[in-house]
Every structure is written in structure tokens, then in C-alpha cells.
Amino acid sequence: MEVTVNRVLDAKGLACPMPIVKTKKEMSTLEPGQVMELQATDKGSTADIRAWAQNTGHQYLGTIEEGNVLKHYLRKASAEEEKTETKHPDVISLDALLKKIQGNEKITVLDVREPAEYTFGHIPSSINIPLGELEHRFEELKTSENLHIICRSGNRSDLAAQKLTEKGFKNIKNVVPGMKDWTGPIDKSH
Numbered sequence: 098m099e100v101t102v103n104r105v106l107d108a109k110g111l112a113c114p115m116p117i118v119k120t121k122k123e124m125s126t127l128e129p130g131q132v133m134e135l136q137a138t139d140k141g142s143t144a145d146i147r148a149w150a151q152n153t154g155h156q157y158l159g160t161i162e163e164g165n166v167l168k169h170y171l172r173k174a175s176a177e178e179e180k181t182e183t184k185h186p187d188v189i190s191l192d193a194l195l196k197k198i199q200g201n202e203k204i205t206v207l208d209v210r211e212p213a214e215y216t217f218g219h220i221p222s223s224i225n226i227p228l229g230e231l232e233h234r235f236e237e238l239k240t241s242e243n244l245h246i247i248c249r250s251g252n253r254s255d256l257a258a259q260k261l262t263e264k265g266f267k268n269i270k271n272v273v274p275g276m277k278d279w280t281g282p283i284d285k286s287h
Contacts, residue, residue, distance in 0.1 A: 100158070100170055103131035109138045109166060114252040116142045117149050120171070124155060129175040132158070137167050141211040141253065144229030146171065148256040154180040185258035189270040194245055195281040204243045209257045210276065214249060218276070221284040228253045231260055240266050247272040247279075 106123045108116040116137045127133060135146065143160050146169045150157035156178075158170035174180075197204055198220070206223035208215055215225040226234050228248070238244065244266065248254040251273035258271040 100134070101132060102134040102170070103127060104133045106133055106135045108142070109136055111137070112139050112249065113141055113145060114250040117145055117252055120146065120149070124171070124173055127173040129173050129178075131173050133171045133173070135169040135171065137169065138165055140167075140213065141227070141229075142167055142169065144227060145253055145256075148228060148253070148260075152180070152256060152259065153182050154178045183259065185255050185262065185269065185271045187258070187270050188251075188273050189245060191272065191274070191279055191281070194247075194272050197245070198281065202243075204245050205238070206272075207238070207244050207246045207257070208276075209246060209248050209253050214276075216285070218283045218285055220247065220276075220279070221282055223247070223284075228257050231257055235261075235264055238266070240264075241268070242266075243268040243270075245270045245272050248275050249277050250275045 104123060104127060106119060108119050116135065116139055120135055123133060147157045150171055154174040156172040158172055161168045206220050208219050208223045208225045209228040209231065211227050212225065246254040246257050251271060254271050254275065258269045261269050
């Protein structure tokens with residue numbers, strides 16, 4: 098497949114949220130209609146980039162995998178196509194989540210990180226549905242559940258919270274900043 102690329106962005110070796118942070122910055126330097134190739138090694142970047150593009154109006158063209166490098170292709174939106182990036186309004190801090198867990202409140206913690214990230218440490222009794230699979234696994238969750246969504250940094254969980262809200266889920270909280278700063282109990286079993 099031959100893709101005409103106007104800019105190549107190297108995000109290899111970077112973990113969430115850095116590929117998105119770099120993409121946002123670089124995208125602002127492109128003209129509408131131009132194409133960027135984002136090179137990343139973070140397996141979660143495919144779902145992240147696709148969701149970010151959908152949220153901003155930029156066009157996600159696809160991903161090609163070459164060895165351990167993922168080459169994501171994005172087309173910059175025109176002013177008419179571009180959307181203001183939104184954030185899920187209901188957020189909760191890590192400390193507040195820990196208090197709810199310690200107080201045995203009836204909540205469901207949904208971890209939207211990739212399986213490998215989840216395996217190396219997650220909140221006990223949390224459910225793992227990676228952001229990239231969420232669209233096809235909504236039925237595993239109840240719309241009435243009190244869902245607290247977490248990822249590594251708060252970006253993927255924000256996108257997941259927005260998706261779930263669009264699907265009719267009511268009690269959604271985005272946990273910020275995410276597992277990278279979690280000090281509560283950790284489960285490393287599968």
C-alpha cells in the first residue's frame with residue numbers, strides 16, 4: 098500500500114498519553130487534507146489514535162504493522178470537519194476512588210488498558226475491556242452500573258467514558274490521573 102505522507106512523527110518507545118500528546122501538537126502544523134504517519138510501539142496506540150481522531154474530526158485512515166512498529170495514518174480535518182475536543186465532565190480522583198473501594202461501595206471499576214498493561218497490575222476485582230474492544234463489548238456492562246473507568250493516564254478512560262455515555266450509560270466517572278499514580282491495592286493475577 099502506497100500512502101502519500103506529508104509528515105512523519107516518531108513516537109516509538111512512548112507510552113500513553115505521549116503518542117496522543119505529540120500527535121495533537123504535530124497535527125496543528127499540518128494543512129487541512131495533509132496526511133501524517135505516526136510511528137508508535139505502544140500496542141494501545143491504535144485504539145487511542147482511532148478514538149482521538151473520531152473525537153476531533155480528523156480522519157483515521159488506518160494502521161500498518163511493520164515488525165514491532167505501528168504506522169498510523171491520519172488526515173487533518175478541514176475547519177468545517179474539525180470538532181472541538183471534548184472531555185467527559187464527570188471525573189473522580191484516585192483518592193476518592195480508593196475511599197469508595199475501601200468503603201465497600203457498590204461500584205464497578207472498568208480498566209480500558211491493553212491486556213498486557215492490566216496483567217502487570219490492576220485494581221482488584223476490576224474488569225478489563227481494552228478501549229479498542231469496547232465498541233463490540235458494551236453488552237458485558239449494565240447501563241445502570243456505577244462505572245468508574247480507569248486507564249494509565251486518564252486519556253483512554255476519558256474517551257471510553259464519552260463512548261459509554263453516547264451508548265446510554267448514565268453513572269460514568271473518569272478516574273484521573275490513572276493507574277500510573279495509583280497507590281491502592283494492586284492485583285497481578287490474570
